[in-house]
Amino acid sequence: MAAASPPAEAAVEEESLLSQPLLQQHEEQHHTLRRSASNTTSQLAIVGSNLCAIESLDYEIMENALFKQDWRNNRKIQIFQYIFMKWTFCFLIGLLVSLVGFFNNLAVENIAGLKFVVTSDMMLARRFVAAFAIFSSSNFALTLFASLITAFIAPECAGSGIPEVKAYLNGVDAPAIFSLRTLLVKIIGSISAVSSSLNVGKAGPMVHTGACIAAILGQGGSKKYGLTWKWLRFFKNDRDRRDLVTCGSAAGIAAAFRAPVGGVLFALEEMASWWRSALLWRAFFTAAIVAIVLRALIDVCLSGKCGLFGKGGLIMYDVTSADIPYHLWDVPPVILLGVVGGILGSLYNSLLEKVLRIYNLINEKGTFFKIILACCISICTSCLLFGLPWIASCRPCPLDPSEPCPTIGRSGNYKKFQCAPGHYNDLASLFFNTNDDAIKNLFSKNTDAEFQHSSMLIFFVTCFFLSIFSYGIVAPTGLFVPVIVTGASYGRLVGMLVGSRSTLNHGLFAVLGSASLLGGSMRMTVSLCVIILELTNNLLLLPLIMLVLLISKTVADAFNGNIYDLIMRSKGFPYLEAHAEPYMRQLTVGDVVTGPLQLFQGIEKVANIVHVLKTTGHNGFPVVDVPPFSEAPVLVGLILRAHLITLLKKKAFLHSPMPNFSDAFKRFMADDFAKKGLGNGDRIEDIDLSDEEMNMFVDLHPFVNTSPYSVVETMSLAKALILFREVGLRHMLVVPKIPGGVPVVGILTRHDFMPEHVLNVHPSSLRSRWRRLRFQWPIWSKIF
Numbered sequence: 001m002a003a004a005s006p007p008a009e010a011a012v013e014e015e016s017l018l019s020q021p022l023l024q025q026h027e028e029q030h031h032t033l034r035r036s037a038s039n040t041t042s043q044l045a046i047v048g049s050n051l052c053a054i055e056s057l058d059y060e061i062m063e064n065a066l067f068k069q070d071w072r073n074n075r076k077i078q079i080f081q082y083i084f085m086k087w088t089f090c091f092l093i094g095l096l097v098s099l100v101g102f103f104n105n106l107a108v109e110n111i112a113g114l115k116f117v118v119t120s121d122m123m124l125a126r127r128f129v130a131a132f133a134i135f136s137s138s139n140f141a142l143t144l145f146a147s148l149i150t151a152f153i154a155p156e157c158a159g160s161g162i163p164e165v166k167a168y169l170n171g172v173d174a175p176a177i178f179s180l181r182t183l184l185v186k187i188i189g190s191i192s193a194v195s196s197s198l199n200v201g202k203a204g205p206m207v208h209t210g211a212c213i214a215a216i217l218g219q220g221g222s223k224k225y226g227l228t229w230k231w232l233r234f235f236k237n238d239r240d241r242r243d244l245v246t247c248g249s250a251a252g253i254a255a256a257f258r259a260p261v262g263g264v265l266f267a268l269e270e271m272a273s274w275w276r277s278a279l280l281w282r283a284f285f286t287a288a289i290v291a292i293v294l295r296a297l298i299d300v301c302l303s304g305k306c307g308l309f310g311k312g313g314l315i316m317y318d319v320t321s322a323d324i325p326y327h328l329w330d331v332p333p334v335i336l337l338g339v340v341g342g343i344l345g346s347l348y349n350s351l352l353e354k355v356l357r358i359y360n361l362i363n364e365k366g367t368f369f370k371i372i373l374a375c376c377i378s379i380c381t382s383c384l385l386f387g388l389p390w391i392a393s394c395r396p397c398p399l400d401p402s403e404p405c406p407t408i409g410r411s412g413n414y415k416k417f418q419c420a421p422g423h424y425n426d427l428a429s430l431f432f433n434t435n436d437d438a439i440k441n442l443f444s445k446n447t448d449a450e451f452q453h454s455s456m457l458i459f460f461v462t463c464f465f466l467s468i469f470s471y472g473i474v475a476p477t478g479l480f481v482p483v484i485v486t487g488a489s490y491g492r493l494v495g496m497l498v499g500s501r502s503t504l505n506h507g508l509f510a511v512l513g514s515a516s517l518l519g520g521s522m523r524m525t526v527s528l529c530v531i532i533l534e535l536t537n538n539l540l541l542l543p544l545i546m547l548v549l550l551i552s553k554t555v556a557d558a559f560n561g562n563i564y565d566l567i568m569r570s571k572g573f574p575y576l577e578a579h580a581e582p583y584m585r586q587l588t589v590g591d592v593v594t595g596p597l598q599l600f601q602g603i604e605k606v607a608n609i610v611h612v613l614k615t616t617g618h619n620g621f622p623v624v625d626v627p628p629f630s631e632a633p634v635l636v637g638l639i640l641r642a643h644l645i646t647l648l649k650k651k652a653f654l655h656s657p658m659p660n661f662s663d664a665f666k667r668f669m670a671d672d673f674a675k676k677g678l679g680n681g682d683r684i685e686d687i688d689l690s691d692e693e694m695n696m697f698v699d700l701h702p703f704v705n706t707s708p709y710s711v712v713e714t715m716s717l718a719k720a721l722i723l724f725r726e727v728g729l730r731h732m733l734v735v736p737k738i739p740g741g742v743p744v745v746g747i748l749t750r751h752d753f754m755p756e757h758v759l760n761v762h763p764s765s766l767r768s769r770w771r772r773l774r775f776q777w778p779i780w781s782k783i784f
Contacts, residue, residue, distance in 0.1 A: 094289025101255025142196035161208025178215035201481030214248030262531030342555025345520015487517030
């Protein structure tokens with residue numbers, strides 16, 4: 001570089017001399033502000049200290065000066081592009097999810113069907129040992145494959161995925177839950193696990209699959225793969241991604257059960273924490289695309305081109321005749337179904353929570369133990385499914401069966417198993433089928449005399465416990481279909497016990513039993529009601545299903561929470577409930593914030609920023625102005641860790657602590673601060689700065705959100721929780737009631753609202769009479 005001329009040197013020297021008092025004053029104000037802040041309450045120290053690296057999502061748009069400038073410059077064509085891309089992505093989500101759902105059904109039915117056909121041929125040849133060897137070894141191989149790819153490639157795929165998606169839509173971002181690797185393993189692993197005769201379902205994995213597809217489409221492009229089209233940049237924020245993931249979860253249920261309206265209501269009732277009419281339209285459009293594509297693909301299968309997939313019904317059950325007669329004296333058995341279903345559902349949730357706790361202890365020992373556990377469950381399942389039908393006695397075929405008896409091949413109501421010609425094994429008809437075919441057998445009409453009481457009891461108990469012990473293994477496993485199967489067997493058993501005292505047939509009792517156990521376990525009402533109606537294709541069931549769901553949910557709520565909330569709690573997700581705990585009304589926000597407050601001045605020294613970022617895990621920092629830039633300390637706003645790292649990475653530094661707004665608009669665009677794609681965040685450790693740069697300054701004013709949500713320190717904690725959750729915040733500033741001194745008291749994050757933290761700070765609240773009352777299962781509490 002050429003040497004500066006003497007006048008230029010003199011000017012630089014003069015500026016340096018003039019800035020010396022300002023630099024000294026800046027340092028003094030900095031230390032004074034730090035000392036004042038250390039005496040106040042502030043950010044929670046446990047932010048980011050969960051067992052897994054969990055981050056919070058920010059559904060509030062960071063309205064800094066760059067964002068406002070960019071928004072003012074938008075033209076009508078850009079607004080049209082934004083809206084058009086939203087609807088285009090919804091169309092693509094519906095198309096891709098429906099294709100994946102159809103492929104899953106096709107693969108499961110053909111893989112499992114081939115296994116059952118070969119095993120049945122061995123049974124017909126009276127080669128029972130060879131039949132068991134083929135059946136158990138194929139199940140073992142499929143389970144082993146699913147557990148291997150899950151454990152070594154994408155451990156995030158274990159389980160149904162609904163708790164992870166629900167937590168994400170609540171504002172919790174667990175690592176790698178929506179990556180491309182997760183998507184592929186989820187699809188392949190789910191096919192393998194369901195085909196292995198484990199008592200697991202595919203509905204939950206389909207919800208996770210739909211959410212993965214939506215998240216990948218909506219991550220705003222990728223520089224790594226050259227997808228930086230200008231139209232995609234609109235989606236580089238958490239709010240748009242959240243909406244797309246909501247549409248993806250609705251499409252997942254729609255594809256799993258061919259229930260488009262039920263899928264939309266499921267996303268509304270169970271998954272989404274924020275909802276609005278515009279999102280409802282897009283979710284409905286996405287589910288409609290799924291229904292149309294599935295209908296077209298099923299028409300292809302009607303010609304017999306899908307192998308063992310048959311007619312491709314996708315779980316469309318023919319339950320009863322068009323006319324369903326029921327009377328007033330049929331209501332008491334239905335009420336009994338609801339009450340017992342609620343008790344069984346709460347017991348199911350309690351047992352599953354205890355089993356998952358045990359499985360977590362086993363899984364912590366390493367990957368080898370995870371795979372061994374999955375293989376042991378597979379072996380036990382194969383032994384039960386093959387061995388229990390030998391207990392059941394053979395029954396003669398009905399005189400006028402609706403299908404060939406005994407059934408030779410994959411599915412049907414009349415499995416021959418070990419019976420003589422002209423006879424069938426009713427228990428084998430349930431065990432030696434896929435879950436979908438077992439549900440069809442239980443729901444089928446005109447079959448009141450086809451199952452024995454003992455067979456139905458054995459099937460119910462076996463399904464109840466197998467679904468509990470199969471869920472926690474390291475493989476993509478769902479709960480929805482196993483609960484339907486278990487509830488259907490329980491409902492049909494009740495129908496058999498009621499007998500002729502009710503005009504309802506046993507297939508209808510099976511439907512109501514599924515509804516009662518689903519309501520008792522998952523605690524949904526409207527969405528479950530519509531899903532079951534779309535499954536059975538009969539609107540006349542509506543009054544009875546509504547009654548059963550309302551009763552079972554009410555009874556089960558007296559014992560514990562729904563199954564997905566319990567799983568989220570076991571995984572450590574800081575999920576914010578829609579309603580505050582009663583004792584939170586007795587506390588203020590100032591009672592729960594703890595730890596030293598970390599804040600920055602409007603013009604901050606680079607070394608101070610680097611030190612704070614390296615020594616804390618906070619993701620948001622208050623920014624204040626102090627004299628001489630203001631008459632008194634005043635809150636400027638909030639700045640994110642990611643934005644600070646971007647400023648350090650771009651090295652937008654000043655030699656002296658003087659404001660420089662114009663330079664920021666020249667060097668930066670709003671897109672520079674847009675959230676990166678999945679897993680592409682920068683780290684402070686990756687930035688190298690020289691000693692000279694560390695002594696320079698950064699003007700934070702253009703990059704600060706000048707309108708953050710803030711509450712007075714005397715506000716009720718319950719009221720602040722509702723505001724925090726409903727708006728979808730990541731940070732909430734707490735300001736003092738009496739002005740003067742430091743203008744901000746602290747920051748609230750979602751961890752500050754968690755009951756565990758509140759009770760840890762205020763243990764006396766645990767003994768408060770203002771608590772949510774619930775009955776306990778004393779036996780299981782003593783055992784575990």
